[in-house]
Structures are given as C-alpha cells and as structure tokens.
Amino acid sequence: MQLSADQIAQFQEEGWLFLPETFSPEEVAVLREEAEAIYAVQRPEIWREKSGAPRTAFAAHTYNEAFRLLGAHPRLIRPVEQIFGEQLYMHQFKINAKAAFTGDVWQWHQDYGTWARDDGMPEPRAMNISVFLDEVMPINGPLMLIPRSHRHGTLAAGHDVSTTSYPLWTLDDEMVTKLVAEGGIVAPTGRPGGVLLFHGNLVHGSAPNITPYPRKIVYLTLNAVSNHIRRPTRPDWIAHRDFTPILPVPEDALTEYARRGRRAAA
Ligand code: SIN
Ligand code: MN
Secondary structure (H helix, E strand, O other): OOOOHHHHHHHHHHOEEEEOOOOOHHHHHHHHHHHHHHHOOOOOOEEEOOOOOEEEEEOHHHOOHHHHHHOOOHHHHHHHHHHHOOOEEEEEEEEEOOOOOOEOOEEEEOHHHHHHHHHOOOOOOEEEEEEEOOOEOOOOOOOEEOOOHHHHOOOOOEEEOOOOOOOEEEOOHHHHHHHHHHHOOEOOOEOOOOEEEEEOOOOEEEOOEOOOOOOOEEEEEEEEHHHOOOOOOOOOOOOOOOOOOOOOOOOOHHHHHHHHHHHHHO
C-alpha cells in the first residue's frame, strides 16, 4: 500500500492521517480474540490500570504469532517507510485496552518527548501507526489529536507519575489551550480495521471510557533504523534494542493465519 501525494501532504501539514477499513473484519477478528487472551494472562509486559483492568500490553509481537504478523504487515510498514525514506525497526509495540467502564485517561503528551528523554532517540524520525481492533466512537475514549501541533517541535513537559498507573511526560493546560486555539481537536473514529498514523511530535491524549464499549487499539512505533535509540533507560520490552530492519510479511499473512486457525478448530 502506497500513500498518495495528497495523503503525504496532509500528513506533513496536519501531522496525522486516517485510513479507514484498512484491515478486513476477518483479519481484525483474530487480532481482537488474541488481544483478549493476552490481557487474561499475568505477565510483566501487561500494564494494568489502578483498578486492575488491563491498560496496555507491551511487546506482544515478540510472543504472539498474530501480532508478529501485524508488526511486519506491509499495510503498516510500507506507508511509514515511504514517509521516512528508509527501513524501519520496531521501537515499541502496544495493545491499548481502554477497557469498558474502567479504561483510564491518557493525558496530553507528545510521544517523541518520551522517546527523546527516556530512550535517547536522536530525531523525531519515528511514528505511531495504529490499528483499531474495536469500533472507535466519539463516546468510548477515542484518541484526540491536536492538528498541526507537531510543527512546534518538542515542547516542555512534566513527568506525571501519579495520575494513572503509567508514567508519562505531559503538557500543561496553558500549552494545550494555546495549541488547541491554533489547531482545534480531532478524534478520528471508525470501524475495526481503521488505521491511524501520526507524527511523533503531534500532541494527543484520550479521555476515560465510562461506556460498555471497549476500545482496543494496537500501536506500532516504527523508527527509522539510522535513528535507533542511544541511551535506553526503560525495560527492553518497552523500548526495544533490536534494530534489525523489518522485512514485511506477505499481504495475505493475517488472513491465512485466521483461516489456518479455523481449519485447525474444525
Ligand atoms: C498513547 O498515547 O500512547 C495511547 C493513547 C490511547 O491509546 O488512548
Ligand atoms: Mn502517545
């Protein structure tokens, strides 16, 4: 999958791009089932909310076959390679739950702020490309983005270690108010299988989910190989140290995986 010139221009101008229904219902169904099974297991890579509900499962591409295939899927790898003009490795991989009723806030932040401060990443030549596993609605804690905020570079941030179970470099209200006055807020929504990519310096966050509708999203953080991290401080399942370029799997790899599973169960 190649991005068009218009899509690349939108990404450069606005800092984000949404590609609806990029994965089929069959491909997403298998990923959703595997994500739920992963959350049911106790392992250190699975971070929980203060309530105990799952918040984020790190590094599932290293131990789960469906997510390994997703982590090397050409529909995710090729567009980001196109934007950075070089091969990529996986800096971080997470399945965020935003569980029904209990999914907690992600405060306003820039991802590159954390990658630079905590991992020693030289440049904002990494970005998130995400896949909706559930329907993302205006009401179940969609990811909110401040368009064009990436043009401000890396902004001052404070290390919030108390609001949620997960420490995050967050922006203050005054800065967010200024950025929103310039760019507004968008919250891309859509059916499972939608893909959202956004610049490493784009300011984003999400509200708690008090609805009965879960909102699972998988995030691949793809880094240009030459921009590999230099000073990691976090565990290697949060900030990976394997800088091997990703070789994309075949286009139908996930569909084949889903069908093999069904044949085996029959
Ligand atoms: C993130 O910013 O890393 C996650 C936000 C979310 O999933 O709502
Ligand atoms: Mn983020």
